[in-house]
């Protein structure tokens with residue numbers, strides 16, 4: 001769901017920021033009043049944790065992948081306002097440190113994942129949960145339903161934002177300038193995957209964590225005392241309504257969009273989305289007959305959504321049931337145990353019986369994920385080393401550097417000329433060389449993203465009525481160049497700036513002190529969580545006999561996330577104690593505003609000139 | 624020969640040296656300790672023996688076959704290896720990854736493909752043996768330091784490995800539990816199993832080992848020899864910074 005920079009038009013990005021900035025301000029005020037200093041570490045570790053679980057990509061249809069968000073879980077644990085901040089923080093770290101999601105599209109990504117997901121999810125959770133916070137079954141069930149629909153809502157929002165792009169941004173001949181897929185494609189693609197794969201995964205994750213945390217840290221649940229009325233009957237009725245209404249909402253808008261859009265798209269973009277929809281592998285498993293045969297397609301869509309929503313809820317229900325059955329048998333077993341010491345068990349002095357191997361198969365997905373995590377661990381330490389190296393960009397202060405990069409990113413976003421974009425690309429390479437950025441890694445990162453995202457966009461833009469056209473190729477080159485420039489610029493920024501310095505520059509732009517503290521902690525905890533994760537993986541490896549089966553891998557994932565989270569929470573408690581006992585003023589050790597040097601001023605002026613010239617040049621061509 | 628290390632060096636990804644051309648061999652049934660000052664590379668050596676890290680230079684052989692990332696990828700060889708070698712981490716927290724103590728202890732036997740009743744029997748047996756039955760339903764990371772250590776040791780014992788590698792197993796145990804651990808190790812050793820222990824508690828060394836590998840602060844082997852001789856050799860212990868002047 002992380003939208004990269006070149007996918008959205010600058011106008012959309014501006015609107016998204018326009019929505020998010022007041023939301024962030026309100027959230028900061030609300031959560032500052034609501035969140036005790038003890039919950040700051042919790043929020044920080046929560047963000048770090050969300051980050052970690054977002055790295056576990058679940059295979060979805062047609063070779064694509066998706067991941068859980070953790071947003072609703074965070075909202076339940078720290079409250080919805082704080083969750084908005086926490087998720088935004090996670091997304092910021094992802095965008096800045098790992099290049100997941102763009103910088104200018106940060107607002108839009110926050111809108112989907114940091115606003116819509118926790119708010120919708122938490123709202124449903126509170127509605128279903130009602131007054132009674134002592135019934136763990138009810139809490140987890142409400143959490144599961146909330147997580148499911150929170151994720152679905154976020155994916156709907158992302159689908160709509162993407163799908164609006166061909167309508168709001170196209171050139172004079174009607175060609176899409178940014179994401180070329182209309183609503184009819186982007187919405188089912190996003191929502192479909194998230195209803196069938198991610199929603200249930202999210203719900204299971206939330207249930208697992210909630211149930212386990214409830215057992216391990218009951219105190220985190222007692223403190224929630226704000227109340228809304230609710231009875232058992234209402235709960236059931238409500239659940240029914242939500243289930244029934246969601247797909248209805250989708251038809252109402254879906255068919256309207258669909259019909260209106262096919263005409264629009266044909267006119268504006270000049271190619272049939274129908275052929276595209278049929279050839280795109282994503283849709284076949286979901287909607288076998290998808291292809292706009294009037295209303296029938298609409299009805300298929302509804303049936304599909306309804307079935308998948310029911311399926312999702314069914315899976316979650318079964319999971320909750322299994323979870324508690326399991327928990328019960330645990331407590332029965334413990335009764336027979338007693339704590340007196342006995343002699344060395346017989347089997348310990350004998351060799352093991354031979355083991356049967358037949359049921360074991362490899363789970364490459366699981367192992368791949370572990371490798372990915374290890375790789376990214378190494379990457380983070382790399383990037384910090386670069387930030388300390390003596391290079392050109394490293395000598396520019398964080399605040400002016402932020403201005404420079406943002407202006408260049410805006411230039412890239414607005415420019416429609418391949419010459420300007422190529423020029424910026426050359427400049428970026430020059431900057432990277434003078435800043436001692438490892439070029440190999442940069443090429444892999446930018447090239448990988450261009451191939452992965454770019455081809456999905458570039459082929460439909462350049463392929464019209466069965467042939468490649470020169471104008472199409474030029475247009476797709478623009479999109480690819482923009483993508484490459486955006487990613488490379490973001491990479492330059494984060495590779496040459498240390499997280500602390502970056503936060504400092506944000507603080508000078510008015511970020512609140514609580515947020516800065518949380519962000520600081522969050523970043524530190526990120527490494528803690530990763531370290532813990534790596535240790536857990538190592539510990540498991542050392543006791544893992546043979547490869548684990550797919551089923552075991554899934555079980556381990558479910559269990560593992562809950563334990564990881566609980567472990568991190570326990571750890572933050574200790575860390576908080578350690579901090580308290582040394583009475584470190586957590587928010588006060590940020591440096592004073594940096595003094596700008598001539599070099600900083602020059603850099604800002606240069607990029608401003610580039611921006612102005614590009615806009616001027618663009619408007620000359622447009623009118 | 625059980626383990627054969629040939630000129631093993633290890634550098635962590637951040638560039639810090641942990642081992643420098645270490646050569647050593649460990650026979651079946653050996654009772655070995657690894658001694659060395661803080662940061663000399665004991666834990667790294669043990670992790671290499673357990674196939675969690677792989678030498679950046681040199682080779683490790685287990686029962687005559689090369690231990691490498693590649694060879695451990697194949698299901699068969701990794702299952703025999705993991706089944707016969709058990710490892711207790713220095714950091715107990717790191718090793719606990721299950722939701723309850725019971726699950727933690729059951730993880731190994733389940734891996735071995737034992738039946739439900741056998742698993743149950745093993746876990747209850749070991750819980751009784753360590754006297755920690757009352758902890759069975761607690762989450763492992765909310766235990767006291769010594770309790771964690773016991774759970775970690777128990778979780779490896781339930782797998783009943785032929786080779787037991789322990790990294791600082793006495794850390795945080797009360798005196799009574801230390802005696803218990805020494806006795807348990809003796810019983811396991813007399814059943815013919817191999818033990819490799821890294822420790823700073825020199826007084827327990829003669830009780831649990833015949834052979835010692837001493838690592839110097841330059842991450843090289845200072846001496847390999849009989850544990851009793853090495854404990855007598857005060858200049859050696861001093862140059863390894865194991866004892867003060």
Ligand SMILES: Nc1ncnc2c1ncn2[C@@H]1O[C@H](COP(=O)(O)OP(=O)(O)OP(=O)(O)O)[C@@H](O)[C@H]1O
Nearest residue numbers: 635637639640641660661662663664665666667668
């Ligand atoms: N994960 C790691 N990354 C980088 N360097 C490491 C890592 N772990 C250990 N080192 C370094 O490798 C060297 C050897 O460490 P090791 O943990 O093997 O020492 P040790 O002998 O077990 O010490 P101790 O007695 O304190 O447990 C040390 O210098 C240490 O700083």
Ligand SMILES: [Mg+2]
Nearest residue numbers: 665666713790
């Ligand atoms: Mg050690």
